[in-house]
Amino acid sequence: MHHRILAVVLLAALSPAVLKAAPFNDKNLEAAVRAALQDPKGELNDEALSKLFVLEVTNKGIADLTGLEKCKNLALLKLTKNQVSNLAPLKDLTNLQSLDLAENKITDISPLAGLTKLQYIELTGNEVANVEPLKGLSALSAIYMGRNKVADLAPLSGLKRLASLGVERNQIKDLGPLASLTNLDNLNLAENKITDITPLAKLGNLRILQLQGNQITDLAPLVAACKADASGSKRFAPYLRLYLKGNPLSDAAKGEQLAQLKGLGVRVDF
CATH class of the missing domain: 3.80.10.10 (Ribonuclease Inhibitor)
Known part of the structure; x- marks a missing residue:
């Protein structure tokens, strides 16, 4: 009997159907990713997440972006009207071209400093004071930062492609x-x-x-x-x-x- 139980346990452990823990701490974010991938129950491994190119989620109470760092091919990310404050998981998403984080709780945008493919950024309705991290993002053609705490525009002076600034x-x-x-x-x-x-x-x-x-x-x-x-x-x-x-x-x-x-x-x- 004991041998039979052990065999069942081993088979279960080796079965590809056994799901690994999802990389997302925020269940609302995980649900949004699954919906975007049209994969409600599958394993969210690196291969699956590499197929995520666009994620748009508005007003879903998302606070923790952990797990998005694995979505290496994201080109468009829209998380309007959520509860986001920490952008660290975005710092290596170097394929991002469009980023909309309006109406969140963001004060520090330093994780965005290396996202050199960004062309559009929307940060309206946050608490950002320092725009220095945008200084080197020379592909930017549109920046929207209304209702923040910005006093110094000097870091933007070299962004020669800017066509729209709010x-x-x-x-x-x-x-x-x-x-x-x-x-x-x-x-x-x-x-x-x-x-x-x-x-x-x-x-x-x-x-x-x-x-x-x-x-x-x-x-x-x-x-x-x-x-x-x-x-x-x-x-x-x-x-x-x-x-x-x-x-x-x-x-x-x-x-x-x-x-x-x-x-x-x-x-x-x-």
């Missing part, structure tokens, strides 16, 4: 680092602490410029840029939408400067 409702005063980002066509700087818009005069590809809710009094730099464009290529002012509500514009700005901008083709919302 940093509304942060703590930004200095726009100097943006002067070199001449491919920007969509820039949202609403509800910051901006007084001087001089650096924006160099951004000749802008189509949408949101500046509402700042401390801007003078529009002269934009007027000068639009005048220069009007006498040259005419590829800037006629296509620009400018949003200025909630700024303490001077009488000159509200009068002559706004009139000049409109006369040059700028569509102004004030």
Whole structure:
């Protein structure tokens, strides 16, 4: 009898049907991965996880990303409105091109520093103050970081491919680092602490410029840029939408400067 029990135990141990423990601590994340793989009960081994290229999970209470480090071929990851704070499991996912972590609990984005294929990153509604880890991600064409705690944009100054940048409702005063980002066509700087818009005069590809809710009094730099464009290529002012509500514009700005901008083709919302 004892020999028969031992044989059954050994057969069970050697059977491929016996499942290893899944690498995910968070059951909600595991469920999402299984759903994406269309594999509700199979073993989540390295081979299985290598077939995961896209994972989109919204508002499922996911807090722990442990296990995603094994999903080496992930190209698109969307985890909007979850409870994520630790991004360490993402640090070696070097095939990621699109990352959406909006509405989580993230303060530290340093694990993203090596993800050099990233083209799109969405971090709106977190608690990020330091954007230094994005400094070397030269493939980025879109960054959305509204409603964070960012004050210094200097680390972004070398991201020459950036076409869209959203940093509304942060703590930004200095726009100097943006002067070199001449491919920007969509820039949202609403509800910051901006007084001087001089650096924006160099951004000749802008189509949408949101500046509402700042401390801007003078529009002269934009007027000068639009005048220069009007006498040259005419590829800037006629296509620009400018949003200025909630700024303490001077009488000159509200009068002559706004009139000049409109006369040059700028569509102004004030």
